[in-house]
Amino acid sequence: MITGTGVVKTFKQRGKLLGAREVRALRGVDFAIPKGGAASFIGESGCGKTTLGRIIAGLESYDEGEIAIDGVSMSALKPKQRQPHFRKIQMIHQDPYSALNPTRTIHQTLHAPLSLRARQTGRPKSWIEERAAEVLTLVGLDPGTVLSRYPHQLSGGMRQRVVIARALTVDPEMLVADEAVSMIDVSLRLGILALLKDLRERLGVSVLFITHDVATARYIGDDGELYVIYRGQVVERGPVDTIIADPVHPYTQSLLSAIPVLHGLELPGEQPVVPLESLDDSRSQDGCLFAPRCPFRQERCTAERPLLQVTEGVPQEHACFYPERRSVIARPMSEV
Numbered sequence: 430m431i432t433g434t435g436v437v438k439t440f441k442q443r444g445k446l447l448g449a450r451e452v453r454a455l456r457g458v459d460f461a462i463p464k465g466g467a468a469s470f471i472g473e474s475g476c477g478k479t480t481l482g483r484i485i486a487g488l489e490s491y492d493e494g495e496i497a498i499d500g501v502s503m504s505a506l507k508p509k510q511r512q513p514h515f516r517k518i519q520m521i522h523q524d525p526y527s528a529l530n531p532t533r534t535i536h537q538t539l540h541a542p543l544s545l546r547a548r549q550t551g552r553p554k555s556w557i558e559e560r561a562a563e564v565l566t567l568v569g570l571d572p573g574t575v576l577s578r579y580p581h582q583l584s585g586g587m588r589q590r591v592v593i594a595r596a597l598t599v600d601p602e603m604l605v606a607d608e609a610v611s612m613i614d615v616s617l618r619l620g621i622l623a624l625l626k627d628l629r630e631r632l633g634v635s636v637l638f639i640t641h642d643v644a645t646a647r648y649i650g651d652d653g654e655l656y657v658i659y660r661g662q663v664v665e666r667g668p669v670d671t672i673i674a675d676p677v678h679p680y681t682q683s684l685l686s687a688i689p690v691l692h693g694l695e696l697p698g699e700q701p702v703v704p705l706e707s708l709d710d711s712r713s714q715d716g717c718l719f720a721p722r723c724p725f726r727q728e729r730c731t732a733e734r735p736l737l738q739v740t741e742g743v744p745q746e747h748a749c750f751y752p753e754r755r756s757v758i759a760r761p762m763s764e765v
């Protein structure tokens with residue numbers, strides 16, 4: 430189980446025109462991803478999804494809050510002591526082209542982490558070859574064909590499978606798939622998603638999807654949890670199918686209205702929606718972060734920040750003072 434409590438991350442950015450400024454990438458995020466479970470972080474570009482994924486995988490530091498892996502608090506450990514814990518979480522990046530060393534064969538790529546593991550666990554050299562063939566088979570590749578090849582001799586989909594095979598060499602507990610299919614040919618995407626789903630079922634590895642596409646989030650299965658992130662804050666959280674069928678937060682509603690199966694879902698507000706680019710995240714803002722773009726905003730929304738909460742009659746957690754507004758666009762699941 431991987432949990433996060435009140436995770437805060439601020440980046441200092443330096444621009445030629447604007448000088449130094451702070452970007453609040455995460456503003457106190459809580460999450461819990463159970464062993465063998467599935468979760469998706471969804472939100473538009475710049476909302477903080479990748480930063481959160483990198484923090485979970487131990488690739489980025491955080492300023493405040495707590496990350497715990499199987500009940501062990503990471504803040505209490507020195508960086509070197511954290512390594513074996515974070516090794517349980519492997520990240521699959523969106524670009525399988527740059528993730529693999531072009532001068533190494535697939536055999537060499539898999540050999541390095543496997544020989545380290547063999548040394549750590551006192552396994553014989555023969556185990557390295559056996560395990561290399563095993564992880565390739567697990568990801569649907571034929572070891573006899575692939576081991577001697579270089580990355581450029583493989584398709585994008587095959588390269589991503591090799592990246593996943595390399596992640597499996599350390600027997601991870603969780604795979605963090607950051608837009609893992611966005612740079613792959615459309616015809617091969619479903620195969621990679623099916624593979625991640627299959628690994629979850631067969632190996633019990635949990636999968637965290639980072640995506641801006643709710644259809645991808647839904648693919649992980651109806652037991653998956655969806656985290657809708659807006660400007661560094663989780664604004665809605667709950668079972669993926671519940672949220673898709675009945676989104677509460679106006680931001681989730683606008684995100685879902687962009688997916689093809691939900692087209693025609695107009696937000697019935699009268700107030701103009703401000704584009705995200707015009708909002709300045711370096712300045713503090715009172716009230717709901719979505720208020721400047723929200724067609725339903727009321728006076729209270731600009732004065733007070735709603736936190737993630739459960740209210741009567743609403744099955745998912747939401748950070749909106751007026752969840753009843755959702756009834757305007759709620760749809761039965763059969764229509765989704």
Ligand SMILES: Nc1ncnc2c1ncn2[C@@H]1O[C@H](COP(=O)(O)OP(=O)(O)OP(=O)(O)O)[C@@H](O)[C@H]1O
Pocket residue numbers: 440441442452453454472473474475476477478479480481641
């Ligand atoms: N290393 C960094 N240095 C400075 N700012 C950063 C850094 N990494 C991320 N940011 C900023 O933090 C914010 C969140 O970025 P992040 O990449 O986590 O968003 P995202 O939702 O994953 O976006 P995308 O879908 O485009 O990858 C953005 O404003 C981004 O510019």
